[in-house]
Amino acid sequence: MFVEINGNPLNVEVLGEGEHTIIAHHGAPGLGSLAEPRSSFGRLADAYRVVVFDARGSGASGEAGPYTHEQWVADVEALREWAGAEQIVIAGGSYGGFIAMEYAARHPSRVSAMVLRDTSADNANQELATRNAAASARVSIDRAKLDRIMTGTVRDDADLRECWLEILPLYDHDYDPAAVRARAEATPYHYRTHNYAFAHNQPNYDIKHLLPGITAPALVTVGRHDWITPVSCSEAIAALIPGAELRVFEHSGHSPQVEEAELWEATVRAFLDKALGAR
Template sequence: MYVQINGNRLHIEVLGDRPGVPTIIAHHGAPGLGSLAEPRASFGRLADAYRVVVFDARGSGASDDNGPFTHEQWVADVDAIRAWIGAEQIVIAGGSYGGFIAMEYAVAHPDRVSAMVLRDTAADNANQELATRNALESARVTIDQAKFVRIMTGTVRDDADLRDCWTEILPLYDHDYDPALVAKRAEATPYHYRTHNYAFSVNQHAYDLKSALPGVTAPTLITVGRHDWITPVACSETIADLIPQSTLVVFENSGHSPQAEEADLWEATVREFLEEVHATR
């Protein structure tokens, strides 16, 4: 369905919509590249016990492209979705860049968050340096440095260039490299280069939540793949050190996507965490 949220039409899906169960709002990663398909595939598995809300953020997927594409705006959109769905409190979830927004939401709206689930994300922009080193040292593929710089600095020229640069770095993401899967992902990705460019040329430079995370009051599960190249385990360890009620789980046979590469174990881990949180409320 399409819902008008803060002056922008968002593509939203509600899974497991039944009264009396906790609500999860899951934010996808990769602004300008990501879509609700990723959280639908992972958090949608929990729709037997939770009301799961997934959506294309403004400037991504099938949603409209009205700016601004700031963290503040994306956080405001999440809270407007919460109000639209009628939930007093939510489980806020996010993977990769979506984890940035999930943490920003938990900082801005602590009373609205019953729990937080993070996946392969970072508390600041220090992961950029780590990711660059990992990409250039990869034995899997030889990265075209010009394309790498354009996508990582938010200076891609248009949607076609974003697709070209995205295809260049996609082989780095999974624990087990499958060229056919990479080609399929590149084909299925919705491209919004202006959103991507703003996120990586403007937002990333100012992104640093380390001083705010000790004030997060929600119990937090942090999941990460052992072989994640772009937000390595050290990034999740930093988050775990800063958020008081946090649990870190490392998935040993995953890259950036344990929710897909070790889907059953990841689902069981999230279920156990959420069941424990809501059993004490």
């Protein structure tokens, strides 16, 4: 369904009818969609009400700007109000984790728990990711394409697709060229959103100072072999959020919710049972 949120239509799906509401934010602005959180958090719809959506400028949602963190956080808050939830479990993976953390820090009274996956609290991961890509023995990366996608200077949707296809082999623990091609074909491309996020938001991104103010229980999950938001980024987050739990998945890259799906799901369920039960 389409829901008007802050003057822009968002493509929203609601799964399950549980007492507690989870709002899960996808990653990769301009490339991501609700498909990823639907496949991972949707598995919890037997016990929770799960709200997934295409963020402003991504997937099938409207493209009205701005594509700032402030706007994306405001959209989550308006979505919470639309859902009629006094408090939510806020969840986010990769870039969606940026927004989840900012939401939890700026709306602490509205967050009952937070689940993060393969994310970072500042832009230090950019340099780490660039080094990891250059050192990869799996594929030889075209440095010009890597630079365009990492700095938000892709030329159009077709160029974004080519740059995305270039780095996709780095994401998974086990490389499957057919799966990479299928993922590239299934991706909705919005190069203006991507460029704004990486050329304007990312260079100044640093919310480490906000993390000690997060009051909700937090679970930080990450794949041991994540190339773009390495384990050190999650370790830094867990060290700054009071009482945060860190779980490293030894046989995963950037997507433990896919590569170690059963273990990741069991970990999230156990965390939420404890966190929401205590509250």
